[in-house]
Amino acid sequence: MVAEVYPSVDDALDGIPNNISLMIGGFVTAGAPFNLLHAFHRRGTTGVTAITNSVMSGQGLDLMFRDGQVDKLIATFAIRASGSKRTHFEERYLAGEVELELVPQGTFAERIRAAGAGLGGILTPVGLGTPLGEGKPTVEVDGKTFLLERPLGADVAIFRAHRADRLGNVQYRKSGRNFNPLMATAADLVIVEVDEIVEPGELDPELVQTPAVFVDRIVQCAPLEVVWNG
């Protein structure tokens, strides 16, 4: 089915319950849905499992960790280097209040893709012989050993893109693409914030990087200014 246009990011979260798994697209600032994240923060949604590459200190998702809205983080980048400021996530994690599942970034991307593509999991050599591979099943193929990593889907996915048409076709901008086309395939409800919504036919069909079938809700809003802080 095709997408619907919503008048605001708060409206775009209509009907979303607590206790959801939530994919948050973007890589640091690129393609990250700060407007939608802050709407989730305002909404007070609790019991969230957040699936995202990393947590920016003191912004967006980190405020949801501060305010106890998130129970678990599935990410590739979580605990920072010695000497750097701790995120609210890290404080909660060290206090034993939230759970962390750390995933190698290629495995993270591919597990999300597997969920979206109706596949039963992925077979990767990455993580073997490390703590992130411990206890996981392995499969032998042609004499080589691979980790079997499970698909990673979610109830809701949010991310930012450049433009969308009213059907839900989406075009990204530069390195703002990253995990977003994958997450768009892997959640039951996909919500996208964009710079601009146009009429069908205004996007070059070659530049539609996420076709409309994957998108449920779109909302136009200016990017929220955030400052990169490592």
Place this chain on the structure above:
Amino acid sequence: MVAEVYPSVDDALDGIPNNISLMIGGFVTAGAPFNLLHAFHRRGTTGVTAITNSVMSGQGLDLMFRDGQVDKLIATFAIRASGSKRTHFEERYLAGEVELELVPQGTFAERIRAAGAGLGGILTPVGLGTPLGEGKPTVEVDGKTFLLERPLGADVAIFRAHRADRLGNVQYRKSGRNFNPLMATAADLVIVEVDEIVEPGELDPELVQTPAVFVDRIVQCAPLEVVWNG
């Protein structure tokens, strides 16, 4: 490493031995490398395992079947409907002279992608309970059964695209994309015929659909006119 520009399709096959696995991109006419295929035919390369979606009757690959250059076909579309003209492939196959591995199209695409992405195989529900799933290993994930299908790579891949820059960045045209970006990742030697070769910087970075790292040889030539015949 980046790509090299070749002066002709015949030159672009320089050094390729017999007894190779050869991926041939394209879907019917769209994105199909008829110039390169005919160069392989002229070259007289033998012992080929052809990996391609289908065989067009009497053209390109089918001439290589006629002339005994191909030993095995891995395809999704192979034997035609009752009453249609037989391809040279079909005649050879029914005579027991060539081998056929029939693969569901989604599995075909995903197996090629797995080879290119360094994955150990794919887990798909498609093919279970059918002759195409018989004898293959299955894997249980979260109570569901999936076929484990092996990666499908090749020694050489050929396909047609719209434009390339001298580094090997490639842009496709309309439904000429199909299997080509996947095959570009999955062969040791990747050769692309294009309408036009341009300087680096002339392609929009958003429209590079196969980045240069995947491409080895590029050659500019007009599309060979072929007629669709089912």
Place this chain on the structure above:
Amino acid sequence: MAESQTRRPVGLTRELMAMRVAQELQDGMVVNLGIGLPTLTSSYLPADKKVLFQAENGVLGYGGIAGESYDRDLINAGGQPITLLPGASFFDSATSFTMIRGGHIDVAVLGGMQVAENGDLANWFVPDRGGGSVGGAMDLAVCARRLIVVMEHVTRDGAPRILKRCTFPLTATRCVDLVVTDLALIEVAEDGLVLREVAPGVTPDEVQALTEPTLRLASDLTEMSL
């Protein structure tokens, strides 16, 4: 009953079958049409229904079959030249089957050779050619949200194609939701086959006589309205 077993009732033309299938498509749906008879469906879509047609070779949002101007790079999964509607997009085969296996195809319409009463489908093996072609049919059959099979009710020799068990190699198990034939519209329910509609002038008895498993008659069984 004896008469209906020896004389085949006159059913729908291919065009009328496609017209009946088109009625199953709802506004906003994403639909994949198989090669052959299913492709005809796009021509009978009412103007007020906007459907996104997907072709597994990497096109979403195509219109109909193109006229004389042939663009080698703009074709559907049957190799036919197509037109594009506003909002169309192109993508590679991996993305195309992500749509399909990922459950984003609301309706797939496929041709059939045999359908069993448990919903098994056989539509790829061509016995007199010693082999077959699957294309995207297996992926579509397993993964589309709703699978409609459109086919002649019986073979050229008059043998039933709707069987207790398929005798041809399967495309997928328990996948068919609805069968539209020249004689009837039959739903595959949990507990067997339900005859919902008969073609104009065709009786339920005539349909049953040409169908191997027993058909349950729907309480609201009607004649097709085309």
Place this chain on the structure above:
Amino acid sequence: MAESQTRRPVGLTRELMAMRVAQELQDGMVVNLGIGLPTLTSSYLPADKKVLFQAENGVLGYGGIAGESYDRDLINAGGQPITLLPGASFFDSATSFTMIRGGHIDVAVLGGMQVAENGDLANWFVPDRGGGSVGGAMDLAVCARRLIVVMEHVTRDGAPRILKRCTFPLTATRCVDLVVTDLALIEVAEDGLVLREVAPGVTPDEVQALTEPTLRLASDLTEMSL
């Protein structure tokens, strides 16, 4: 020997280490630079070498770190703003790791905490923070064609980082090809570690004294030329 164990020799600055790593990059190579010290490498590439830098967040062919104009959508894997060179491209994370796992990264340069004599690498777990971050490091370590680790030769406390066995949780096993430190350039060979170069003014004995496993001296052992 006693002296070198108590007094740490003066080695290369971070900039000189990056400069030495840059010498390993050849024209036409596809190179991924990890966060931190490895990123510096791009600034010391000779003008006659054209290298395609890949960032795992979906950029191929970036130039250096951008100046004041910050584009939130144009960053490398460390989150730093970057410039683009002609011939650059953007892609999603699945394609990015297809490049990486598929063996298309000719050289990856990663930071390290510990390297073992069999090539094991530990570089993600931060003991005093009770956890860590992997990002793309595991994929790069396992799948890059050649893995260069650049790190200080010893910890702040003067303990060796090049060990018989890593004591920190591993990033990947048997993955390191070359280690560049402030004191030395060491190759990981099949049969152990080979000391190929020493930093200016540093002796092989001083390097050995700060290295746990025994180093084999290369027959052509030289001082680094920077």
